[in-house]
Amino acid sequence: xxxxxxxxxxxxxxxxxxxxxxxxxxxxxxxxxxxxxxxxxxxxxxxxxxxxxxxxxxxxxxxxxxxxxxxxxxxxxxxxxxxxxxxxxxxxxxxxxxxxxxxxxxxxxxxxxxxxxxxxxxxxxxxxxxxxxxxx
Numbered sequence: 168x169x170x171x172x173x174x175x176x177x178x179x180x181x182x183x184x185x186x187x188x189x190x191x192x193x194x195x196x197x198x199x200x201x202x203x204x205x206x207x208x209x210x211x212x213x214x215x216x217x218x219x220x221x222x223x224x225x226x227x228x229x230x231x232x233x234x235x236x237x238x239x240x241x242x243x244x245x246x247x248x249x250x251x252x253x254x255x256x257x258x259x260x261x262x263x264x265x266x267x268x269x270x271x272x273x274x275x276x277x278x279x280x281x282x283x284x285x286x287x288x289x290x291x292x293x294x295x296x297x298x299x300x301x302x303x
Contacts, residue, residue: 168202172218174227174245181250182227189243190217191235192296200237207237211247213292215300227252228300231289249293256297265294 192214230249
């Protein structure tokens, strides 16, 4: 039982692999996909995408703007704005970005539904996703 997993960013195809299982950070919560999964289209949140390939679990950090499409043809297509492997992550930079964004959000005087507030939230979530990947 296998699935074709494809991860694409604006910079191009990051991953194109046949895998056994995929776990995705959906906007409404994490969900897993095995062969035979019903077709689904889900918005993504920043988090860790995991997949199992020949018994070995691999992980990627994915950004918060994107979608995952589970197709009837045994395919999972992930379109995301950002994607990093563990080796690409600078832990100190991610921690600094997290602290800066949290500090800015703590002193933010705008409304929770405006663009700047959402941008700060996305920066926090992306930094947290990269740090979470380092813990896997």
